[in-house]
Amino acid sequence: MSAVNAAGWRPEMGPAQHPAHENAPHLTASGDKGLMLEEPLIFELGKPGSTGVDIDASPRAVSPALAKFRRKEQAALPGLTEPETVRHYTRLSRQNYAIDLGPFPLGSCTMKHNPRLNEKVARMAGFADVHPLQPQQTVRGAYEVINELAHWLITLTGMHGVAMSPKAGAHGELCGVLCIKAALEARGEDRKVMLVPESAHGTNPATAAFAGFAIENIPATPEGRVDLGALKARLGPDVAGVMITNPNTCGLFEREMKAICDAVHAAGGYVYCDGANFNAIVAKVRPGDLGVDAMHINLHKTFSTPHGGGGPGSGPVVLSEALSPFGPLPFTARMADGVVHLVEEEDAGAMGHDRSFGRMAAFHGQMGMFTRALTYILSHGADGLRQVAEDAVLNANYVLRSLDGVLEAPFGASGPCMHEALFSDENFPEGFSTLDLAKGLIDEGFHPMTVYFPLVVHGAMLIEPTETESKAGLDRFIASMRSLAARARNADPSLKTAPHFAPRRRLDETQAARKPVLNWRGE
């Protein structure tokens, strides 16, 4: 018996000790409960030395120079056959929750449905089997896709240019902030301060610090938006710019965005907009019209490419006319011969792009995500994208208002929310908190919402239903939320011990963080 998984059940313990079946009348000898399957660690399965591959038992001759590195004892690898291995991971996967099983209301994450059409197109051989080091003339179609997607992103945001290579949202932020830094250096100015409002995503100050700026906070107004007066008061010759998340992480649109941008520009700074929540305003608002200088777009959110373990992120950054000359290489461009080329260092000068700050990645970006995002855009069209934004906002407001009087909504009075609804545990009795409600949601068969973020709200619960949930689906979720909120208000002790029906009961998150056990140490 290993000490690693001491809280968990394992087969040799027998069904009587199964935590989920404690004193239950319907124990099974296997520990499985119908199709709810138990599963030990992979190291506890099979037997050492057995394998799913037919390998020659006698070791090959090892060259004398390497002989001293010959292994002296067996590697501690699990010994499973192929069917045992396949079953192990398939059984584990059934204990998981996924967007293909039900709603994933993680605020700030946009866990929406990934259309199957995207997958079909991405798997076409001409897209799936290309390599970045192929000769350019053999991948013209791939460059056309990148260029077409770039065109859509520029058009939808009303910006001047786009850097396609950043590999995720925060990578895109870094790209945008490095453009700001390069633009300031080109002006010969040494501005050291980046202003970040309280309503911004947590990655914003981290990005600015990584790029070498000092961070200063700008407070939020009581209604959850940037305090324009405080921002204006802080602007000056030492301020490089401001990073604003819009719609912000309280789920609110920054109505003063144009005034903010004008004030920052008048003081010689640049505006970075965190576009992670662009799905709430796509085809409704063009950030370029508001005066934004740089904004990343999470293709894996707004444009429905898989994420959250399902696929790599992709964070193209759209740039204003002022920042575009400093954007990274390489980029795609249609040249005099009528076809799209990848512009690298040797051609950048001729293209008038000789002030680039450098590169964000070895190649041009996440091709697999580009094909999916472009498929999504073309299958929706401009009118369909507008409906995406409208439905995302409608669904979030439906959740917000359906929980009126049940959960405290700190910014409920600030007008309609955007794509996500924010609640607090302010009205829970002593001893009950957001964590208990979130654990109860697991029993109800839903992935919990984002909890304890944003920090400006006590016990924050940030719910983003996304536009791909139907009204019937939302009603089921709301019914569960109302039931859980009532149990919390009535101080139901069984909520303190939830989840009761998950593969594992409530974990000791404190010990997991203080003394994590990350490897299997054997018997």
Add this chain to the structure above:
Amino acid sequence: MPRYFTKDHEWIDVEDDVGTVGITDYAQGQLGDITYVDLPAAGQWVKQGDAASVVDSVKAASDVYAPVGGEVTEANAALEDAPELVNTQAESGGWLYRIRLSDPGELGGLMDEAAYKAYVAEL
């Protein structure tokens, strides 16, 4: 030995020109179980209001702002192995660091215990 409090829920005990800094019992209760404390190194200079320390809890990572400016003289080594001291003894054994005050005048902007209690009661 006088104790002062900030609106951000730090406390500081001052003896001669050296202050001992921690977070209040109210703050640890709000943060939940603390899993890690990032402490400043001895010899580090901080300004009043700098995020000189970070407290990680199961909920969030929270900056701990320096109640006064000065030179850090010592960090609480016990917190490396037992960050839970900040939960169990927030206002005694769970102190974070000691600092030699560069300007004792900065204490004037802080609250005394009675004022802090009244401030917390309003939250």
